Amino acid sequence: MASADGIVGPKQMGGNEPQLSMAPCAAATSSTRPRSATKSLPRFDPGVMETYLDDMRDMRARVNELFRQHPELLPNVEEGLSKEEHRDLVRRALKVILQAGYSPLEMLARDPRKYFYLGECLSMVDLSLMVKSGVQYSLWGGSVLNLGSEAHRRRYFDDIAQFRLPGCFAMTELKHGSNVAALQTEAVLDVLSDEWVVHTPEEGAIKWWIGNAAEDGRAATVFARLKVPDPNGGSKLVDHGVHAFVVPLRDPNGNLLRGVEIRDCGYKVGLNGVDNGAIRFTHVRIPRVNLLDRFASVDKSGRYSSPLTSQARRFAATLGELxxxxxxxxxxxxxxxxxxxxxxxxxxxxxxxxxxxxxxxxxxxxxxxxxxxxxxxxxxxxxxxxxxxxxxxxxxxxxxxxxxxxxxxxxxxxxxxxxxxxxxxxxxxxxxxxxxxxxxxxxxxxxxxxxxxxxxxxxxxxxxxxxxxxxxxxxxxxxxxxxxxxxxxxxxxxxxxxxxxxxxxxxxxxxxxxxxxxxxxxxxxxxxxxxxxxxxxxxxxxxxxxxxxxxxxxxxxxxxxxxxxxxxxxxxxxxxxxxxxxxxxxxxxxxxxxxxxxxxxxxxxxxxxxxxxxxxxxxxxxxxxxxxxxxxxxxxxxxxxxxxxVDAFAIPDHILRAPIGLGGNGGAGPQPDIYREYLAAAGFEV
Amino acid sequence: MASADGIVGPKQMGGNEPQLSMAPCAAATSSTRPRSATKSLPRFDPGVMETYLDDMRDMRARVNELFRQHPELLPNVEEGLSKEEHRDLVRRALKVILQAGYSPLEMLARDPRKYFYLGECLSMVDLSLMVKSGVQYSLWGGSVLNLGSEAHRRRYFDDIAQFRLPGCFAMTELKHGSNVAALQTEAVLDVLSDEWVVHTPEEGAIKWWIGNAAEDGRAATVFARLKVPDPNGGSKLVDHGVHAFVVPLRDPNGNLLRGVEIRDCGYKVGLNGVDNGAIRFTHVRIPRVNLLDRFASVDKSGRYSSPLTSQARRFAATLGELxxxxxxxxxxxxxxxxxxxxxxxxxxxxxxxxxxxxxxxxxxxxxxxxxxxxxxxxxxxxxxxxxxxxxxxxxxxxxxxxxxxxxxxxxxxxxxxxxxxxxxxxxxxxxxxxxxxxxxxxxxxxxxxxxxxxxxxxxxxxxxxxxxxxxxxxxxxxxxxxxxxxxxxxxxxxxxxxxxxxxxxxxxxxxxxxxxxxxxxxxxxxxxxxxxxxxxxxxxxxxxxxxxxxxxxxxxxxxxxxxxxxxxxxxxxxxxxxxxxxxxxxxxxxxxxxxxxxxxxxxxxxxxxxxxxxxxxxxxxxxxxxxxxxxxxxxxxxxxxxxxxVDAFAIPDHILRAPIGLGGNGGAGPQPDIYREYLAAAGFEV
Known part of the structure; x- marks a missing residue:
C-alpha cells in the first residue's frame, strides 16, 4: 500500500512543477509512454497513406510548386498587411494561377472534382485567395452557368474565366441573410424600354458583404424581387419573388456606373484579402435579357412564364443550383x-x-x-x-x-x-x-x-x-x-x-x-x-x-x-x-x-x-x-x-509556413529543429 | 390529429425559409414568445441591479469619462493599425490615466480592490492597454514589491508608478514556460566584484514573450538560477534554484545596455499594442543587491541564507507572491x-x-x-x-x-x-x-x-x-x-x-x-x-x-x-x-x-x-x-x-463601440437603431 505522500502529483501549491518520486525514467525516455499503456499501432509508411488519401497528388504538387516559385505571393504576417495590400496580393496570386494554365471556371463546368481539389490546395496557401476565387468562379461564375441560359454562358464564360470580368454574387442584404425569400431589392420591368429597373427600396435592402464588390467587381448576379405589370390590367405590379439578374457595376476603367453606390465593408475579423462591399442601387436600368432565365423567363410584353409550377419550386430550384x-x-x-x-x-x-x-x-x-x-x-x-x-x-x-x-x-x-x-x-x-x-x-x-x-x-x-x-x-x-x-x-x-x-x-x-x-x-x-x-x-x-x-x-x-x-x-x-x-x-x-x-x-x-x-x-x-x-x-x-x-496530409513546409509545425518532408528524416526556425523568424542569428 | 403536412418546418430543401401555416402572429408580435412559453420573470430596474453588482460605480464613471474626452486613444479598427501604431496608442493612453491621477501601483500596494476594478474597466477599452498596465504594475511592479526588500521598494516604487522606469517580468524562456523550476538562465555571483553575472547559456534559455521588452522596458525582473561558490571550497558552483533579480536593460535614451540583445517577438494573434520581446543576456553584470531578497539573500562572501528551509519552499513562496x-x-x-x-x-x-x-x-x-x-x-x-x-x-x-x-x-x-x-x-x-x-x-x-x-x-x-x-x-x-x-x-x-x-x-x-x-x-x-x-x-x-x-x-x-x-x-x-x-x-x-x-x-x-x-x-x-x-x-x-x-453591466456606448451592440444608456428609452450606426460606420449617409 502506497503512503499517502506517494499519491499526489504537483505537491507545491506555489510551484508549477510536479515534485514526484519513484517514477522510472525508462518509461519516459524509451518510448515516452508509460509501460502500462495499451499496445501500440504498427508503424506505417506515410507515403502509402498519402497515396490512399489522395489520387490527385500531381496536381497538388504543381500548385505547391507555383508558390515555391512565388513566395512573395504568400501573405507575410510580419509585414502587418493592410487590407488594401492583402487584396493586391490575392489579385496577383490569382493571376499567377490563371497564367499557369489553371482555369477554375473550366474545372467547375467540366471537372468539378478538380475545382474542389484546387480549393483545398489553396486553403493553406491563403484563405483569402481561396475565397476570392470562390466568389469569382463558384458564386459569380456558377450563378451565370447554373441559373442562366446558353446565351448567358456564351456571353460571359471566357471573361469570367480569365478574370477580365470580375463579378459578385449580390444576395445578402443588410437586414436579410438567411431569409433569402424576404429580400427587398426589386427589379421592375419597364415594358416600354424593355429594361429592368433595379432598385434598393430602403436602407435595410442595401446589398451587404458582397465579395469582389469593394474594388474589383464589374458586374454582379443580383438577387431581387421580379416585378411585372399585372397581365390582367390591374394597377399593381405582380411580385414573382426573388430572381437573379446580371447587373453591371463598373465600366472597364473601374468607375461606378450611374445609380450604383458602393461602400467598402471595411476590416473584417479575417479574410481581409477579399474586398467585400455594400451596394445600393438607385433605379439602375439593365436589358431585359439580363434576367438569368433558366427557371423563369419574361417576354417583351412582360408575360412571366416558367417550367416550374410554383414560386416555391422556382425558388428552391434557384437556390438548389448553388x-x-x-x-x-x-x-x-x-x-x-x-x-x-x-x-x-x-x-x-x-x-x-x-x-x-x-x-x-x-x-x-x-x-x-x-x-x-x-x-x-x-x-x-x-x-x-x-x-x-x-x-x-x-x-x-x-x-x-x-x-x-x-x-x-x-x-x-x-x-x-x-x-x-x-x-x-x-x-x-x-x-x-x-x-x-x-x-x-x-x-x-x-x-x-x-x-x-x-x-x-x-x-x-x-x-x-x-x-x-x-x-x-x-x-x-x-x-x-x-x-x-x-x-x-x-x-x-x-x-x-x-x-x-x-x-x-x-x-x-x-x-x-x-x-x-x-x-x-x-x-x-x-x-x-x-x-x-x-x-x-x-x-x-x-x-x-x-x-x-x-x-x-x-x-x-x-x-x-x-x-x-x-x-x-x-x-x-x-x-x-x-x-x-x-x-x-x-x-x-x-x-x-x-x-x-x-x-x-x-x-x-x-x-x-x-x-x-x-x-x-x-x-x-x-x-x-x-x-x-x-x-x-x-x-x-x-x-x-x-x-x-499528419505527414500523410503531405503539406510541404513552404505552404504550412508555421515555424513550430515544420517537418513536412514526406516523412523522410527526423523532425527538423523547429526552435531554430522560430529563432530565425524572430530575427536571431542561428 | 394534425396532417403530416402540418408538422414540418422548412419544407423546401432548396430554400432557407420555413414555409409554415397556422401560426398565430399574435404570439410573435406581442411578446415575441409563443403562448406556450413558461411564465415570465418580473421586469426589474437595471439601475437597481447595477448598484447591486457594483459598489465602485463612481470610479468606473470617471474612467469611462476619461475616454469620452479622449476618443483618439481607442484603437480604431478601420485604420488597420500596425503594431507600432497600436503600441504608441497604448503608451499614450497609459499616460492619460496616470495624468488623471490614477496610480495603479499605489492601488495594488494599498487598495488592491481598486487595482483589479480598474483592470476590469480597461478590459473593454483596449485589452492591450489592460495587459500593458498589468505588465508594468502587477508583474514588474508587483515582483519588486513582493519579492524585494524595503530597500528595493523605496528605490523603485515611484519610478515604476509613474512609468518613468518601464519594466518587464522576464520569466518565460523559449523552451520553458510552465515548468519554471527548469529555467536555464543563470545568475552567478562574482565575489571579487560583488556582482551577479546574468547569462543565457543556450538558445533555449532566451527569455521569450517578455512584455514591455521590445520597445519600452528599461529594466526587468529576471528569473534565473542563483549560483554561488561552494562554501565548502569545492570547485563546482552551488545551484540554489530559480530566484528573481533586477536587471537593467536600456539606458534612459532607450539604448540597449552591454550584453543585452533584444528582438521583437513580432505580430501576435492579438494584443499587438503590447511590445513583447525576446532577450538574450551575455555575461551581464549587476550589483549583488539586485537580488530580490525577501525569501533568500546572499552576503558579500557569497553565503546564501533564507528564512525558508528548503529550495522547494522558497520557490513556492516566490511564485505564491504572484x-x-x-x-x-x-x-x-x-x-x-x-x-x-x-x-x-x-x-x-x-x-x-x-x-x-x-x-x-x-x-x-x-x-x-x-x-x-x-x-x-x-x-x-x-x-x-x-x-x-x-x-x-x-x-x-x-x-x-x-x-x-x-x-x-x-x-x-x-x-x-x-x-x-x-x-x-x-x-x-x-x-x-x-x-x-x-x-x-x-x-x-x-x-x-x-x-x-x-x-x-x-x-x-x-x-x-x-x-x-x-x-x-x-x-x-x-x-x-x-x-x-x-x-x-x-x-x-x-x-x-x-x-x-x-x-x-x-x-x-x-x-x-x-x-x-x-x-x-x-x-x-x-x-x-x-x-x-x-x-x-x-x-x-x-x-x-x-x-x-x-x-x-x-x-x-x-x-x-x-x-x-x-x-x-x-x-x-x-x-x-x-x-x-x-x-x-x-x-x-x-x-x-x-x-x-x-x-x-x-x-x-x-x-x-x-x-x-x-x-x-x-x-x-x-x-x-x-x-x-x-x-x-x-x-x-x-x-x-x-x-x-445586460444593461445592468452598464457599459456605455462609447466604450462598447460595436455598432450592433449599442444601447447602453442606462436602460433609458428604447434600443437605438443599430443598423443606422452600422450604415454610418460603413460610410453611408444616414
Whole structure:
C-alpha cells in the first residue's frame, strides 16, 4: 500500500512543477509512454497513406510548386498587411494561377472534382485567395452557368474565366441573410424600354458583404424581387419573388456606373484579402435579357412564364443550383483542419515540459490531456476527409445525371457536411492554438489567422444553424413520405419496431464491456443509427403534438434544439459509415490498423458524449465507463503514429509556413529543429 | 390529429425559409414568445441591479469619462493599425490615466480592490492597454514589491508608478514556460566584484514573450538560477534554484545596455499594442543587491541564507507572491465576457429573421437555439462576476492577514478561477460571434478582436491545464492531511459515508421531476458537492492504485483527465455557492428573481452535462429529461429580461463601440437603431 505522500502529483501549491518520486525514467525516455499503456499501432509508411488519401497528388504538387516559385505571393504576417495590400496580393496570386494554365471556371463546368481539389490546395496557401476565387468562379461564375441560359454562358464564360470580368454574387442584404425569400431589392420591368429597373427600396435592402464588390467587381448576379405589370390590367405590379439578374457595376476603367453606390465593408475579423462591399442601387436600368432565365423567363410584353409550377419550386430550384459553394467550403475547411492539426501535433511531439524527477522532460503529446485534445481532432480530420470525398463524388454524379433523388440527397449532404465540418474545424482551431501554448500565439505560427479567416465559413453560404434545420427537414420529409396517407399509429408502430430492432437484441450486449465488442463496427454503426432513428421518431411525435396548438412555426421553434441535434446525429452517422468504407477499402494492413483505430475513436467519442444512450439504457453504466477508458486508450495508441498520420496530409513546409509545425518532408528524416526556425523568424542569428 | 403536412418546418430543401401555416402572429408580435412559453420573470430596474453588482460605480464613471474626452486613444479598427501604431496608442493612453491621477501601483500596494476594478474597466477599452498596465504594475511592479526588500521598494516604487522606469517580468524562456523550476538562465555571483553575472547559456534559455521588452522596458525582473561558490571550497558552483533579480536593460535614451540583445517577438494573434520581446543576456553584470531578497539573500562572501528551509519552499513562496496577476486576469476576463454578451444579446434582440407566414419576422433571440446559446452565457457571466468578487475579497484579506491557510486557499482559488473564467470567456467569444452571424464578422463589431486579444489569457500567468492541476493537487493534499497517519480503510470509509450522505436520502428524490425540487438550491448544491467529493475520492483511489506500479509522475498522467475534471467540478461548485449567496443577499425582489433563475440555470446545465450523475443513478432518466426541459424553459424565461440583464453591466456606448451592440444608456428609452450606426460606420449617409 502506497503512503499517502506517494499519491499526489504537483505537491507545491506555489510551484508549477510536479515534485514526484519513484517514477522510472525508462518509461519516459524509451518510448515516452508509460509501460502500462495499451499496445501500440504498427508503424506505417506515410507515403502509402498519402497515396490512399489522395489520387490527385500531381496536381497538388504543381500548385505547391507555383508558390515555391512565388513566395512573395504568400501573405507575410510580419509585414502587418493592410487590407488594401492583402487584396493586391490575392489579385496577383490569382493571376499567377490563371497564367499557369489553371482555369477554375473550366474545372467547375467540366471537372468539378478538380475545382474542389484546387480549393483545398489553396486553403493553406491563403484563405483569402481561396475565397476570392470562390466568389469569382463558384458564386459569380456558377450563378451565370447554373441559373442562366446558353446565351448567358456564351456571353460571359471566357471573361469570367480569365478574370477580365470580375463579378459578385449580390444576395445578402443588410437586414436579410438567411431569409433569402424576404429580400427587398426589386427589379421592375419597364415594358416600354424593355429594361429592368433595379432598385434598393430602403436602407435595410442595401446589398451587404458582397465579395469582389469593394474594388474589383464589374458586374454582379443580383438577387431581387421580379416585378411585372399585372397581365390582367390591374394597377399593381405582380411580385414573382426573388430572381437573379446580371447587373453591371463598373465600366472597364473601374468607375461606378450611374445609380450604383458602393461602400467598402471595411476590416473584417479575417479574410481581409477579399474586398467585400455594400451596394445600393438607385433605379439602375439593365436589358431585359439580363434576367438569368433558366427557371423563369419574361417576354417583351412582360408575360412571366416558367417550367416550374410554383414560386416555391422556382425558388428552391434557384437556390438548389448553388450547392457547389457548400461543397467547396467543406473541402476548404477540411484543408484548414489538416493544416492546423499538422502544426499542433508536430509541435506537441517536440515540445517538452516537466517530467519524472531526475529524468528528461517528456513531450507534451505524452500527456493524457494533450492526447485527449489532439487525437480526436486527428481522427475526425480523417473522417471528414473521406466524407468530403463522398460529397464531391455525389455532387459530380448529380451534375451528370440530374437525377431528382440525388439532387435532394446532395442538397442535404452538402448542407449538413458544410455545417458540421466548418463548425468542427472552427473549434478545433482554438483547441490547436491552446495546445501549442504561448508559441501558438505567435502570428507567424498561423493558428490565429486561420481561426479568424475560417470563422465566417460557419456563416456564409448558409448559416450553420439554418443549414442543419434543412437537413432535419429533409429527414422528416422522407419519413413523412414513407407514411403518407397511413394513420399515425401505423408509422408509430413501424418506427418503434425499427428502433427496437436496433436495440441490442440481447441484454448481455447492453453490459458488454469487452474492447472486441466496443470496437466492433456493427455495434458502433448500429448505435449511431439507433440514435438518429430515435431522434427522428421522437421529433416527429413532438411536432405532431405541438403543431395544432402552436402552429407549425412555433412548434418547430419549440423543438429547435432537438431539430439541430438530429441533424448533427445524422451527419455523424454518415461520416462514420463513410469512414468504415474507407477502412475496409485500404489494402495496406498497417495503414488500415491506424484508420480503424481512428474510426473507432470517432464513433466512441460520440457515444460517450451523448446522454441519450444512458437514458435509454442502450448502454449500461459499466459499459459507459468502459467506453471512456477505451477512448483514453485509443488516444494513447494513436499518439505513436500521430506524426505519420499528419505527414500523410503531405503539406510541404513552404505552404504550412508555421515555424513550430515544420517537418513536412514526406516523412523522410527526423523532425527538423523547429526552435531554430522560430529563432530565425524572430530575427536571431542561428 | 394534425396532417403530416402540418408538422414540418422548412419544407423546401432548396430554400432557407420555413414555409409554415397556422401560426398565430399574435404570439410573435406581442411578446415575441409563443403562448406556450413558461411564465415570465418580473421586469426589474437595471439601475437597481447595477448598484447591486457594483459598489465602485463612481470610479468606473470617471474612467469611462476619461475616454469620452479622449476618443483618439481607442484603437480604431478601420485604420488597420500596425503594431507600432497600436503600441504608441497604448503608451499614450497609459499616460492619460496616470495624468488623471490614477496610480495603479499605489492601488495594488494599498487598495488592491481598486487595482483589479480598474483592470476590469480597461478590459473593454483596449485589452492591450489592460495587459500593458498589468505588465508594468502587477508583474514588474508587483515582483519588486513582493519579492524585494524595503530597500528595493523605496528605490523603485515611484519610478515604476509613474512609468518613468518601464519594466518587464522576464520569466518565460523559449523552451520553458510552465515548468519554471527548469529555467536555464543563470545568475552567478562574482565575489571579487560583488556582482551577479546574468547569462543565457543556450538558445533555449532566451527569455521569450517578455512584455514591455521590445520597445519600452528599461529594466526587468529576471528569473534565473542563483549560483554561488561552494562554501565548502569545492570547485563546482552551488545551484540554489530559480530566484528573481533586477536587471537593467536600456539606458534612459532607450539604448540597449552591454550584453543585452533584444528582438521583437513580432505580430501576435492579438494584443499587438503590447511590445513583447525576446532577450538574450551575455555575461551581464549587476550589483549583488539586485537580488530580490525577501525569501533568500546572499552576503558579500557569497553565503546564501533564507528564512525558508528548503529550495522547494522558497520557490513556492516566490511564485505564491504572484497570485495577484491571476486575480487581475480573472477580473479582466469577466469584463470581456460582459462586453461580448452585451453585444450578442442586444443584437439578437433586434435582428429579425423568418417568422410565421404573413406575420412580421421574429427576433433571433426568440429562437430556442439562440436562447440556448446566449442565456447560459449570461447566467454564467453573472456567476463569474460574483465569484470574481469573492476572489478579490479573499485576496485582500490574505494580503492583510498573511494567514497561511488563506494563502493556500487564495492560491488555489485564483488558479482555478483564472483557468475556468478565461477558458469560459474564450469559448463564449466564439459563440457570440456566431450568434451575431455575418455582422458579427465585421471588425468594427469587436468580437473578433476580443477573441484574438483574450485568447492568451488562457495561457499566460499559468497555462490553464497546469493551473487546474494545482487546484486538484491542493484538494488531494487537504484530503491527505485529514487522514494523515490513518490507515487507508479509515479514509475510505469516511469519504464513502460522506458520499453516501450526499446521495438523495430517499429513492423518490432520484426520480423527483418537479420544478420546485429541481430548482431547490439544496438539491443543486448537494449534487455539485457530491460530484466533487466523488471525483476526489475516486481520483485518490486511482492514484493509490497506479502509484506503486508506475511511479507518481506516470500515475498522475494516467489520471490526468480525471484530475482536470475534478478541478473544474470544484471551481463550478465554488461559483455556484457564491452565486447562491449573491441571490440571497439581494433585497430587491424583482432583481432577485432573475438572479435566482440564472443561478438555477447555471447549476442545472452542469448537472445536465455530466454523465456521472446518470452512471451513478444519482438522477433517474426521467429526472435527467426533466432537467433538460427545465433548462430550455429557464432560457425562455430569461429571454424576457435579457436586455435588462445586460444593461445592468452598464457599459456605455462609447466604450462598447460595436455598432450592433449599442444601447447602453442606462436602460433609458428604447434600443437605438443599430443598423443606422452600422450604415454610418460603413460610410453611408444616414
Amino acid at each position: 450547392t457547389g459553394g457548400r461543397v467547396g467550403l467543406t473541402a476548404g475547411s477540411v484543408g484548414v483542419l489538416k493544416g492546423a492539426v499538422t502544426i499542433a501535433v508536430r509541435y506537441a511531439a517536440l515540445r517538452q515540459q516537466f517530467g519524472p524527477p531526475d529524468c528528461p522532460e517528456v513531450a507534451i503529446l505524452d500527456y493524457q490531456s494533450t492526447q485527449l485534445r489532439l487525437m480526436p481532432l486527428l481522427a475526425t480530420c480523417y473522417g471528414l476527409h473521406f466524407a468530403r470525398g463522398l460529397l464531391v463524388d455525389k455532387y459530380v454524379d448529380m451534375k451528370r445525371t440530374r437525377e431528382p433523388k440525388l439532387v435532394e440527397e446532395v442538397h442535404a449532404l452538402s448542407a449538413g457536411l458544410k455545417a458540421y465540418t466548418t463548425g468542427y474545424t472552427q473549434s478545433a482551431l482554438s483547441t490547436c492554438r491552446e495546445a501549442c501554448g504561448g508559441h501558438g500565439y505567435a502570428a507567424v505560427n498561423r493558428l490565429g489567422a486561420l481561426r479568424s479567416d475560417h470563422d465566417i465559413f460557419q456563416t456564409f453560404e448558409g448559416d450553420n444553424t439554418v443549414l442543419l434545420q434543412q437537413v432535419s427537414a429533409m429527414l422528416l420529409k422522407e419519413y413523412r413520405q414513407q407514411f403518407s396517407g397511413a394513420p399515425l399509429t401505423a408509422s408509430y408502430h413501424y418506427l418503434r419496431s425499427a428502433l427496437l430492432g436496433a436495440l441490442p437484441n440481447n441484454p448481455l450486449v447492453t453490459h458488454d464491456t469487452e474492447p472486441r465488442h466496443l470496437r466492433d463496427p456493427a455495434f458502433l454503426a448500429k448505435a449511431l443509427e439507433y440514435r438518429t432513428a430515435r431522434m427522428l421518431f421522437t421529433l416527429s411525435l413532438r411536432l405532431r403534438k405541438h403543431g395544432p396548438k402552436l402552429g407549425s412555426f412555433h412548434a418547430w421553434n419549440k423543438c429547435l434544439d432537438h431539430v439541430l441535434s438530429l441533424a448533427r446525429a445524422y451527419v455523424e452517422s454518415v461520416i462514420y459509415k463513410t469512414f468504415l468504407r474507407a477502412v475496409a477499402g485500404c489494402v495496406d494492413p498497417e495503414c488500415r490498423r491506424s484508420l480503424k483505430a481512428m474510426s473507432d475513436l470517432f464513433a466512441l467519442r460520440l457515444i460517450e458524449g451523448d446522454m441519450m444512450f444512458r437514458n435509454d439504457e442502450y448502454i449500461a453504466p459499466a459499459k459507459a465507463k468502459a467506453i471512456s477508458r477505451l477512448v483514453v486508450a485509443l488516444c494513447s495508441e494513436l499518439r505513436g503514429q500521430a506524426l505519420n498520420l | 497570485t495577484g496577476g491571476r486575480v487581475g486576469l480573472t477580473a479582466g476576463s469577466v469584463g470581456v465576457l460582459k462586453g461580448a454578451v452585451t453585444i450578442a444579446v442586444r443584437y439578437a434582440a433586434l435582428r429579425q429573421q423568418f417568422g410565421p407566414p404573413d406575420c412580421p419576422e421574429v427576433a433571433i433571440l426568440d429562437y430556442q437555439s439562440t436562447q440556448l446559446r446566449l442565456m447560459p452565457l449570461l447566467a454564467t457571466c453573472y456567476g463569474l462576476h460574483f465569484a470574481r468578487g469573492l476572489l478579490v475579497d479573499k485576496y485582500v484579506d490574505m494580503k492583510r492577514t498573511r494567514e497561511p491557510k488563506l494563502v493556500e486557499e487564495v492560491h488555489a482559488l485564483s488558479a482555478g478561477l483564472k483557468a475556468y473564467t478565461t477558458g469560459y470567456t474564450q469559448s463564449a467569444l466564439s459563440t457570440c460571434r456566431e450568434a451575431c452571424g455575418g455582422h458579427g464578422y465585421a471588425a468594427v463589431n469587436r468580437l473578433g478582436a476580443l477573441r484574438s486579444d483574450h485568447d492568451i489569457f488562457q495561457t499566460f500567468e499559468g497555462d490553464n491545464t497546469v493551473l487546474l492541476q494545482q487546484v486538484s493537487a491542493m484538494l488531494l493534499k487537504e484530503y491527505r492531511q485529514q487522514f494523515s497517519g490513518a490507515p487507508l480503510t479509515a479514509s475510505y470509509h469516511y469519504l464513502r459515508s460522506a458520499l453516501l450522505g450526499a446521495l438523495p436520502n430517499n429513492p423518490l428524490v432520484t426520480h423527483d421531476t418537479e420544478p420546485r425540487h429541481l430548482r431547490d438550491p439544496a438539491f443543486l448544491a448537494k449534487a455539485l458537492e457530491y460530484r466533487t467529493a466523488r471525483m476526489l475520492f475516486t481520483l485518490s483511489l486511482r492514484l493509490r492504485k497506479h502509484g506503486p506500479k508506475l511511479g507518481s509522475f506516470h500515475a498522475w498522467n494516467k489520471c490526468l483527465d480525471h484530475v482536470l475534471s475534478l478541478a473544474r467540478a470544484y471551481v463550478e461548485s465554488v461559483i455556484y455557492k457564491t452565486f447562491l449567496r449573491a441571490v440571497a443577499g439581494c433585497v430587491d425582489p424583482e432583481c432577485r428573481r432573475s438572479l435566482k433563475a440564472m443561478s438555477d440555470l447555471f447549476a442545472l446545465r452542469l448537472i445536465e452535462g455530466d454523465m456521472m450523475f446518470r452512471n451513478d443513478e444519482y438522477i433517474a432518466p426521467a429526472k435527467a429529461k426533466a432537467i433538460s426541459r427545465l433548462v430550455v424553459a429557464l432560457c425562455s424565461e430569461l429571454r424576457g429580461q435579457a436586455l435588462n440583464l
